Amino acid sequence: MGKLFAENRSVPVFLMILAAITLAITVMSEGYGTGAISTSLVKTLGMTLCLCLIALAMDLVWGYCGILSLGHFAFFALGGYMIGMWLMYARTADTIAAAQAAQPIPPTAVELNDAIAVQIFGVVGGDSFPWMWAFSDSLFLQLALVVLAPGLLAFVFGWLAFRSRVTGVYLSILTQAMTLALSLYLFQNDTGLRGNNGLSGLQNLPGVEAPQALTSVWFLWASALALGLGYLLCAWVVSGKFGKVVRGIRDDEPRVRFLGYPVEGFKLFIFVLSAVIAGIAGALYYPQAGIINPDELAPIASIYLAVWVAIGGRGRLYGAVIGAAVVSLASTWFTGGRAPDIPLGGYTIQWVDWWTVLLGLGFVLVTLYAPKGLGGLIDLMSRRKDA
C-alpha cells in the first residue's frame, strides 16, 4: 500500500481531497451541521460522487485498455435495479404488514405476499412476483446481485466480443446496441421490472425512521467511501506489470499477442471489473435519486460518460473523476433553472436548451486544444512545481 502511494502520488492527494470535501459537506448539511447545504444539494453531491465512480470505471476500460465502451450505463442501471428491487419489496412489505396488523384475523403468508405483489405490480397490471424477484426479500442476495448481474452481463458480452476480435468502433457500436436492447427490454411492462414506471420511492430506507436530512448524508458517506476504495483498487490494478500489459494492449494489441499474452483474457478481466464498479456506483446512485426507469439506460447516457472522461483526460484516473464532477455538476446547474438566461434583444438564450450546445463546444475545444483534458492541465502544473 505504501508503495502504491509512493509510485502514484495522485492516490494520497485524491483520498485527502475526497475526505476533505466529504467532511465539508457534512458540517454544512442540514442533518449534521449548519444547514448551509440543503438536503437536495447533499443528494446531488452524493450522486455526483457515484458518477465519478463510474467515470473511474470508464477510464479503466477506455483510458487504460483502449476499449471505448458506450454501454456502461447498462451496468450502472443494473446495479441500481438490483438494490431497487430490495428497497421496493422491503418497504412495501413493511407498509402492507402495518396496514393488515389492525385486522382481526392476521393474514397468511401467501395473502401477505399477494398483497405486496399487487401493490408493486398493479401499475403494470400484474398481481404476482415475476421470477427475477425471487431474491428480492433478501438484502444480502440483492447486494450480491449488484455485483453479479453487471459482472455476468459484461462477462458474456465481453467473452463473445473479444474472442471474435471485435475492436474499435465496431465494439463501441455493439456496446450501444447492448444498452439500447436492455433499455427496450426493460420498457416492456411484462419484463418484470415495472416497465417505464421503473422502481420508485427508493430514497425511503425500509426499517429506518431517520429523516432524509440524515440518510442523505449517510449515502454521501457511502458514496465517498466507494469512490475512495474504487480509486485505490483502480490505481493498484493499473500499477505494476498488469498496467503495463494493459496499456500495451491499448497502444499495440497485436504486439502484446505476439509477446505471448492471452489478450482476450486481459480485456475480459478489465471489462468485467469495470462493469462491477459501474454496478456498485449505480446501486449507490439510485437510492439517492429515488427513482430508476429504463430511460437511464438510453444510449445517450453512456455517450455522455465518454464525453466526461474525455474532457477530464483519459488514462490518469483523477482526470475521469474531475471530468465527471465538473461536467455533471455544470449540467445540473445549467439545466436546473438556476443559470440566468441571457436576453439578446429578439432572442433569449435559455440554458436548458443551450447547455448541450455549450457542452458540445467544450468537448470540441478540449479535443482540439487540450487533448489530455483537464487532468492534463494538472499534470502541467505539478510538473512545473517539480522543476
Place this chain on the structure above:
Amino acid sequence: MSTLLEVSGVSVTFDGYRAINNLSFAIGEPEMRAIIGPNGAGKTTFMDIVTGKTRPDEGQVIWGEKNESLLRKSEAQIVQAGIGRKFQRPTVFEEQTVYDNLQVALRKDRGPLAVLLDRPTKADRDRIEELAGEIGLSDHLDTIAGTISHGQKQWLEIGMLLAQEPRLLLVDEPAAGMTKEERDHTTDLLKEAAKTRAVVVVEHDMEFVRRLDCKVTVLHEGSVLAEGTLDHVTADQRVIDVYLGR
C-alpha cells in the same frame, strides 16, 4: 543438430492469389538462416503461418521434440511454445519506458491473474539490466521508448525477443533504415543469439546477409527456389533471373 521446426507442403490462397505454394522448410537448433526473395515471394506470409496469424489451406507445421502441430495453437500459445517474432517496422510500446518494455517481455507466467499479482524480483531486474547491456541501452532504461532512435528501437525489440527466451527467432528485415554501425551491432546481436537457438532472418540487403554468413533460402512465388550458401544461390541462374538480375 536436431530439427526444431519443419514446414511441409504448405499452401495459402488469398482471394485466388496463391501466396504460398507447396512450401517446405526446416531449421535445426542452433542454426542461423537467411530468407531472401523478391517482393511478393511469400516471406512475410511464411512468418504469418509459423506464428499462427494466418492458417494455411493445406500442409503441416511441426514443432519441437514432441512433433507438435502448431496449426491448432493460438498466437499466444505459439509464442509460449518458444517462437518469437520481430516485425519489419519496429514495434515497441512507445509510451512506456525501455525498462517497462523489457519487463513486459520477460519470460514469466502470462495469465491475467499471475500478471496482476506479479511483483518484480531482483532476478527480473538483473535480467532486464543484463539484456539492456546486450542491446546497448543500459543508459536508456528510464527513457520513454517512443523517443529513442530508430536503430535503438530495433534493438529494443530484439531485446524484447531475447527476454522471451524463445527457441526460434523470426526476424523481419532487422537492418532496414539503419546506419552502417547500427547494422554491425545488429549482426553481432543476431549471431550471438544464433549460438544457442534457431534464428530466421528475412532480409533484402545482400551485404547484410553476407555478413550473417549462414545458409540461405531463396523464396520465389511462394515456394523454395534454391537453398545453400550465399555464393551457391547467387550463382544459381534461376535466382539471378527472378531476383538478382533485376
